Amino acid sequence: MVAIHNNAPALTLRAGTDAIAHLREYGLRAGDVDIVPGAAGGPKALGINGLDQAVFGDFLPRAPRRRTLIGASIGSWRFAAIAMGQDPAKGLARLAELYTCQRFPKGITSREVSHRCAAMLSDLLQDRDQHILHNQNYRLVIVVIRSRGLMARSGGLGLGLGLAGLIGTNFFSRQATGLFMERGLVYPDGSPLPVGPLNDFTTHHISLGAENLRAALLASAAIPMVLDGVTGLPGAPDGVYRDGGMLDYHLDLPYQSRGIVLYPHFTDRVIPGWFDKPLRWRNGDPKRLRRLLLVSPSREYLASLPHGKLPDRTDFKHYLGDDAGREAYWRKAVGESQRLGDEFLELVESGKLMDRIQPL
Template sequence: MQSPITIRLGARARRRIASEGLRAADVAIIPAAAGGPKGLVLHGLDLWLFGEFLRKAPRQRRLIGASIGAWRMAAGAFHDPVAAHKRLAHHYAHQRYAATVTSADITRNCRALLDEVLDGRGAEMLSNPDHHLSVIAVRGIGPLAQAAGSRWREAAGFLRAAAANAVSRKRLAGAMERVVFHDSRDDAAWLKQQFDAFATRFVDLSADNLRDALLASGSIPMVLQAVSGIAGAPDGAYWDGGLIDYHLHLPYQRDPGLVLYPHFSDYIVPGWLDKSMPWRRARDASLENVILVSPSQAFLAKLPNGKMPDRSDFKAYGQNHDTRIRDWTRAIGESERMAEAFARWVEKPDLKVTVPF
């Protein structure tokens, strides 16, 4: 029987696992990619990771994500992460929209979704003794600094940004900067030394800005409204963190520990605008301590429509919400097979079934 998962290992991670196995105590960072509904296919892994594996060895860990990845990592920082992840998966899958919908409608719906996930207890995430949350968003600069509130200016600004990115990812840095909202107990030192072309700002997470930071991190341009007036953050319009950090190509090698990365893809794309550019996929030393766990092609083939849930489903299913919810719920349930397979591998790692970056 074909495995439901693919495991990629960086060179340092491979050596460490070969000599010591994969121990929860060695895991220092958990990243989570942007990607909207695709994150639902990782639900089983999230439940196992936060509900069982990491609890075997409490220690300070960094949870970092963008968009739905930030929402997943926020759920992981609750005192009861299993209940929080179940709330997130349920309410995300059960979104419903009218046939004609505006960005204001979607923004309101996502705020309500976050309220359900936070359940009035968001402060738990800021006091978790072991898990320190970081949420990545993007702040518009240059023409995008004035784009919020005008659909025409927003569209024009992002078209210019996309054209610049097509020439060079470095040119995108003229249109936006990375903003890391991080647990105030974590100095985020591993990110503060420049590692790419983008300016990076750091803002302490607090009870006053947690929900806005999470909403901003998932605010897809032209789909949701930009978020502004975030407490403690520089003035400006904030959008989806995946624009710069789609799959979170970050300097993981700076941490001596391991990076355990449940991901919906078996490769890492730096930014959302790089999706159609396979030559920009990450293959550098930053991944040397990364363990990337993703659904195999055999697993995906057995999901409804032969693929993981994605944002195009909202259009494909249209007003047939019940069918979409049924299919997404089935995909969420199937994700338990990924967790079971990875748990077996962790118990007795077989390096022969893994692949390098």
């Protein structure tokens, strides 16, 4: 689909203090980007597919180097699609189409949703697991949580009570949610991760290999009550592993970048945990994000889309019984997102990027 261009800015750009200083002196150079986060957000990823294709299919390949991709939930799937072959844009397009074609009838069980997502992952990766594990340019980090207490229940009332306790606890103290979940970072052995000490929550560092790649990707997207958790993640402490976005929704981590942390994102706000979404006072730590450049759709761009928003999980309910209508809407959003990528590349090449950057 050909994107519709207009004069309104399609992108919002925000940056941390050190990133602003770096960009003011050097501009945005592909070789300076060493970390890319990928947030949880389900179908919202389709709404920035064109931006992802521009970043990974055009901009970053101009200066190949070892980069760390840290993804939670759909963020980890985006990065797997990027790292699985020689053509990141093709992998991203395939992920968008596979996700768009998923159909979930009313009353479907979490077990059946899990089976369908596993089949989708198999269709996406095919036999390219080793490409991901041994990619010379991209080192994948998959973010999961290890469930504690009632959050480790398989479903029903027990898990529901665990979620209620987690939500209530989080309102008063994000740190206290460690009673319900622990962080898991699944990545290949080798050099240390480019993040500072993670003292906020118990964190497990888990070796990523062929035996647990797919299980880790499924765990990272396992929304409680929607998908089943993954039990017995190979190489990890015993437990039930679920969606990493519950704890690290927008990956507010202490990045240790020597250049720029480039963040193609769904929104211009960094929200620490999934349950922090309605808590407007709880945002990312500026000290952790001082080298971050966040690139997201502008309000004007969102207003131009059908329903005035990016695709999201509520669309399954809104279009219940009309899968063809939802699929058409999502494909239009994917097509329109080429505007995001076009504008990003134009800002980089014109040298006008600094004119648009706001403080984070």
